Amino acid sequence: MNMRSLQMRLMVTFGTCLLLTAGAIAGYGVFNARHTEQFVTRTTGESATRNAKELLLNKASDVAFEIGRGLETALLTARTLGNLFSGIQDHSTGLTLSREQISAILRGTLRKNPNFTGVYTCWEPEALDRLDEIYVGAPGHDRTGRFIPYWSRNDTGHIWVEPLVDYENHQKHGNGVRKGDYYLLPRETRKEVAIDPYPYPVQGKDVWITSLCVPIIADDRFYGIAGIDMRLDFVQSLAEEACRDFYGGAARIAVISHNGLIAGVSRMSERVGQSLKAWLPGTWDYASRQIRSGTAAIRTREDRPVLEVIVPLKIGRTDAPWAVMIQIPQAVVLADVRNMAGELRARQNESLLKEIGVGLGLILLALLMTGLLSRNVSRPVEKAISELRQSYAHVESASGSISAVSSALAAAASEQAGSLEETAAALGQMASATRQNAASANQAGDAVRDADMLIEKADLKMGQLGRFMNSVGAASHETVRVIKTIDEIAFQTNLLALNASVEAARAGSAGAGFAVVATEVRNLALRSADAAKNTSEMIRETVEKIEDGQQVAADAHQAFKAVAARSVRINTLVEEIASASVEQAAGIAQISRAVTRLDEVTQENAANAGETSASSGEMRLQADQMKKTVARLAALVTGNGLPVTAPAPPHIPGSVPVKAPRTATSLIRPPAKSV
Structure with missing residues (x-):
């Protein structure tokens, strides 16, 4: 197929417009999809990070509560023992306990608490009963005779007593903890202490422990300590x-x-x-x-x-x-956020491929329809060209026949022939203009129909946009109800936390830790209520904007319907113009045939005129001009510039050459080239 033909020009023009439109839509789709993906990834990542931080704080608080509960139990036991032993030195209580009784109390405490590694007491020299010299080397005593029993439990659960070691040692372990900190630190600070992790020999084996020690003080005098050792294994x-x-x-x-x-x-x-x-x-x-x-x-x-x-x-x-x-x-x-982003990207790519496939299919279908339409337009024009070729061939043949006739009525016949030639040229111009009007009307009709199709598609998209905004509005209302439920849950949680704080306050020091947790829960509930309120307000504003968008979409939908109605009316008027142009062309063709017939009659009347040959020559010139016009029209339709060859007119022997009369041929212009 010739690329310069009218059919190919129409197909290339429409195809280029369709490809540019589809490319613009696809490019916008890719940009919008990537922008949406980045927004979703960023917002969900920020939300996941905030949730993770809150979860980390809660988890750390839970772990601190569990470990603190175990250490608190040990420290409370040590405090009880310290208070008991302080009563021995407080003469107002009248409490007296021997070293054996105190040792029995320590052993009983260890047996009843399987989580304890060691239970012990360490007294200053001659601070308990001034009998240190008697107990030198006894169980629970060293060579100083000080009362320092250490009841311990090994890995197998065996309970044994031995004297404390390093209680006066200021040297440090490798991690910087003094070896005697479990005794030295309470004596120096006269406060309860939790010793940093350090190794201590338990029944001959070094074990990593922490010591919870309470000073024994009476009348503002330091007498010793009571302590609990716990293995760090439980931590x-x-x-x-x-x-x-x-x-x-x-x-x-x-x-x-x-x-x-x-x-x-x-x-x-x-x-x-x-x-x-x-x-x-x-x-x-x-x-x-x-x-x-x-x-x-x-x-x-x-x-x-x-x-x-x-x-x-x-x-x-x-x-x-x-x-x-x-x-x-x-x-x-x-x-999870990255996995969701990857899944979203995969779905967007899949959707984009589907859209591209559908778009290419529609473009191919449109190109096919454009080819069929341009073919239907070019075929009548090609047929008209063929008829014109036959017409100028007949004209040349007729001019040869006229040359053989007599030149008796040369002057009158020549003038009459010139007039007929001018009339034929004017009719040719009118016919060409009429054909141009018909072709332009057909092109305008095609453009109106294409515009009508685009308006219908736009109207369909506006309807889909309206339905989508309705569904978004409904989802936003549902989200408002969910936020309200969250607000109610936060309110109930606040009440429960308040009740828990009251109960913890009633429990005194035993509920102090629980009161802190209850207060934190209440604070979280208040924050959740505030966040729910703010979120509800934002969603309400979003719903109002969506409703405004719905109204705008509805107005645009009505406007597209009005444009579609006007487009139908324009298409009808264009079709009427094209039909009238076709009828006008048919009338001009009839007039042209009548003029030709009149020319034949005139030639018959001037059969003996010698100057009829001049009229024949003039007609031959007009035929040549018509041949050039047909060649240009054929080049426009078929796309090639090859000259159109017409059959040579027959030569009749005996014809007399006659000087051609002056005619108005110079005033006759060929019809304008149709674009």
């Missing part, structure tokens, strides 16, 4: 258990003493007793300051993408709080 086991079900074990939970020594850390039991600096060389200084401050904190570490939370662990009446630290990689927290 390690609680950290392991808490980590196992938290984010699939990906987190790291550690319990750290006031001076930055590790009492337990999940999946790293070998770190027990080591300093925080050895475990976290890059951030230990910040963590140490936070632990000493006794306040909760959460942050993202500077050296790597890890969320870190530190929650204080208050132990009894001690002034040195411990802390629970939880670390978890941000990649674990955002794993």
